[in-house]
């Protein structure tokens with residue numbers, strides 16, 4: 465069916481969803497990374513970006529927070545740019561784990577694959593895949609430049625977060641060496657883990673993440689810069705990964721109730737992609753038990769419900785002035 469929505473309907477839905485979610489309590493900041501426990505839990509922002517560059521921002525959308533697991537999305541894109549989607553499928557996999565993001569059990573269950581680049585194991589493996597191999601600085605430049613291409617502006621490392629995370633990432637160290645045992649680390653293991661930890665510690669705003677989301681929704685064309693950030697064929701692949709595992713063990717419940725593929729991070733961010741229509745991002749630190757932001761989820765879900773949108777609806781959506 466054809467469905468037409470106006471930009472002012474989109475803006476109104478975002479405003480309403482933002483103000484309802486702002487009243488929610490519940491959840492708690494991540495505290496297994498000490499730095500995150502001390503972020504102001506009242507911060508909350510919601511950003512929407514359309515493929516033509518129109519954006520709507522409510523609340524703390526210029527606050528730079530830890531990108532955390534949302535960094536898995538751009539690095540998976542980079543791995544696909546460098547090694548093709550088939551290469552990523554072969555070396556990492558594209559399967560939902562149905563388990564928490566940091567699961568070691570998931571690796572043991574499927575030791576022929578780290579499952580998907582969007583959980584810790586697959587993301588560390590993706591960092592190891594990035595070229596040029598053996599050169600940490602050049603790999604880091606490739607990772608951050610790719611994020612800049614997707615956002616239209618650069619992320620900034622939160623040094624304190626990087627230190628906090630590096631000092632406490634014992635579980636991720638175990639994951640890295642277990643993967644090495646299964647020949648799923650394609651570069652130096654310590655360097656690959658360090659790149660993963662550093663990319664998780666990048667500061668990003670919800671308005672930047674909405675640009676990244678809209679770039680994916682637009683088949684790789686960044687709405688701010690007008691540049692093709694990646695080949696169009698990568699867009700459905702990364703959106704599939706986001707849909708299947710973006711909310712970890714809650715991914716099915718999330719897609720069922722919200723209708724939008726979305727990726728979360730323990731910094732409190734959520735990035736949502738509605739292919740061909742829009743990108744959305746929200747940020748609020750308190751998380752539910754699976755590590756997904758309570759307010760960000762509620763805002764994105766309500767936004768979709770108000771507009772009657774959903775990736776599975778089968779609608780051809782046109783946005784007009």
Ligand code: GLN
Pocket residue numbers: 531532533534565566584629636661664728729730731755
């Ligand atoms: N850096 C975090 C970790 O490795 C990211 C987790 C997340 O955002 N879900 O545990």
